Amino acid sequence: MSNLCDLQFDRNHLWHPYTSTTNPLPCYGVVAAKDVYLELDNGAQLVDGMSSWWAAIHGYNHPKLNQAAHQQIESMSHVMFGGITHPAAIALGKKLIAMTPARFQHLFLADSGSVAVEVALKMALQYWQAKGESRCQFLTLRHGYHGDTFAAMSVTDPDNSMHKLYKGFLPEHLFANSPTSRFDGDWQPSDLDDFSAQLATHHSKIAAVILEPIVQGAGGMRIYHPEFLRGVRRLCDDYGILLIADEIATGFGRTGKLFACEHSGIEADILCLGKALTGGYITLSATLTTSDVAHTVSGGSAGCFMHGPTFMGNPLACAVACASLDILEKNEWQAQVQQIEHMFARHLPALLKSAHVADVRWLGAIGVVELKYPVNMAQIQQHFVEQGVWIRPFGKLIYLMPPYIISQAACLQLINAIASAIAEPRNLQLPQSELAQA
Numbered sequence: 001m002s003n004l005c006d007l008q009f010d011r012n013h014l015w016h017p018y019t020s021t022t023n024p025l026p027c028y029g030v031v032a033a034k035d036v037y038l039e040l041d042n043g044a045q046l047v048d049g050m051s052s053w054w055a056a057i058h059g060y061n062h063p064k065l066n067q068a069a070h071q072q073i074e075s076m077s078h079v080m081f082g083g084i085t086h087p088a089a090i091a092l093g094k095k096l097i098a099m100t101p102a103r104f105q106h107l108f109l110a111d112s113g114s115v116a117v118e119v120a121l122k123m124a125l126q127y128w129q130a131k132g133e134s135r136c137q138f139l140t141l142r143h144g145y146h147g148d149t150f151a152a153m154s155v156t157d158p159d160n161s162m163h164k165l166y167k168g169f170l171p172e173h174l175f176a177n178s179p180t181s182r183f184d185g186d187w188q189p190s191d192l193d194d195f196s197a198q199l200a201t202h203h204s205k206i207a208a209v210i211l212e213p214i215v216q217g218a219g220g221m222r223i224y225h226p227e228f229l230r231g232v233r234r235l236c237d238d239y240g241i242l243l244i245a246d247e248i249a250t251g252f253g254r255t256g257k258l259f260a261c262e263h264s265g266i267e268a269d270i271l272c273l274g275k276a277l278t279g280g281y282i283t284l285s286a287t288l289t290t291s292d293v294a295h296t297v298s299g300g301s302a303g304c305f306m307h308g309p310t311f312m313g314n315p316l317a318c319a320v321a322c323a324s325l326d327i328l329e330k331n332e333w334q335a336q337v338q339q340i341e342h343m344f345a346r347h348l349p350a351l352l353k354s355a356h357v358a359d360v361r362w363l364g365a366i367g368v369v370e371l372k373y374p375v376n377m378a379q380i381q382q383h384f385v386e387q388g389v390w391i392r393p394f395g396k397l398i399y400l401m402p403p404y405i406i407s408q409a410a411c412l413q414l415i416n417a418i419a420s421a422i423a424e425p426r427n428l429q430l431p432q433s434e435l436a437q438a
């Protein structure tokens with residue numbers, strides 16, 4: 001079985017996300033996936049706690065998504081989008097416009113979340129150019145994450161990301177303190193002080209505010225108070241600045257609402273979607289905007305919006321996305337996400353008893369255990385695999401975002417695996433003083 005995955009070749013030649021070629025951590029070979037299970041090349045079945053980075057919300061190998069892909073591939077898997085359209089893109093456009101706030105009337109289909117962010121930023125820049133104003137700055141939040149391409153990186157947290165590495169090349173934007181008021185906690189109005197001060201000083205140069213509504217994902221898994229987002233919307237309105245909501249991680253039910261902005265009852269001017277859009281099958285993203293933004297952009301000197309990826313509107317991806325949205329439209333996700341949230345609420349607080357745990361938090365189908373020390377990645381990964389689960393921590397954060405279809409028993413298996421992992425000192429990078437006691 002294990003020759004299904006030539007791990008030695010992989011180790012010598014294939015780059016994985018954020019990995020070294022000289023000192024790569026071990027990789028696990030996955031040969032199949034079904035429902036909430038990943039099958040390793042040695043036959044082991046792992047409960048998936050990651051949904052392949054927020055994406056596989058309905059689980060793997062879903063009959064409806066498979067059927068949509070098969071059907072589409074029989075007619076055409078791809079055709080250029082320049083001067084040509086096709087039923088799958090039109091059907092997807094209708095669904096996305098119907099399921100998002102009424103103000104979103106125009107959408108751009110691209111290949112990945114990072115590109116959806118690039119597109120959003122370009123829309124904002126072209127919008128102000130068309131209005132005859134030179135506005136080239138973006139205001140965003142610390143601890144944010146918006147992707148790995150250059151413009152997306154430039155609005156990603158400046159301290160815990162790639163800013164230092166690419167200094168001199170990355171454009172420098174404005175960062176406001178991220179909110180500290182917890183989702184369910186008391187609202188501290190001072191959370192908005194830095195944000196509003198930056199707007200007051202720089203508003204005439206700012207094209208747009210970009211942020212992740214309610215949950216800051218890869219920049220720290222922070223879950224913040226809905227009032228902050230209402231304040232941001234109000235301030236953007238006061239200064240006439242566009243608001244870009246990056247719902248690439250939070251979109252399609254993950255936080256318990258279809259879109260995280262709903263927790264605050266606000267609507268953005270530009271909305272970025274990706275990750276779960278195709279139920280985790282194929283890469284696809286969408287950037288939606290209002291007629292005001294779209295038509296203003298089109299009235300500028302270029303006379304159009306200047307972006308056009310080769311695989312724009314890929315029919316295979318659009319067809320699978322339609323099938324994924326059909327599943328969401330049945331509305332079973334709400335009860336499923338609620339059940340996961342109940343599991344987190346019931347079992348995560350007990351983890352605070354560990355001396356190594358700094359905080360636990362959860363919202364919808366997102367559960368976070370923040371440690372006092374970073375994990376020992378190779379060790380803890382091995383521990384999780386031995387426990388029959390797939391959980392991929394980063395730094396001090398162990399987090400869960402399982403497929404919505406997960407059973408209570410499998411969800412408990414994920415939580416128990418975290419509990420047992422943090423009980424073993426070798427899974428964490430403990431300082432010497434703690435090791436002596438352990």
Ligand SMILES: *Cc1c(COP(=O)(O)O)cnc(C)c1O
Nearest residue numbers: 112113114145146147217248249
């Ligand atoms: C993952 C993510 C992106 C980038 O998406 P890719 O598909 O990896 O390019 C952008 N914004 C947020 C909030 C994300 O979680």
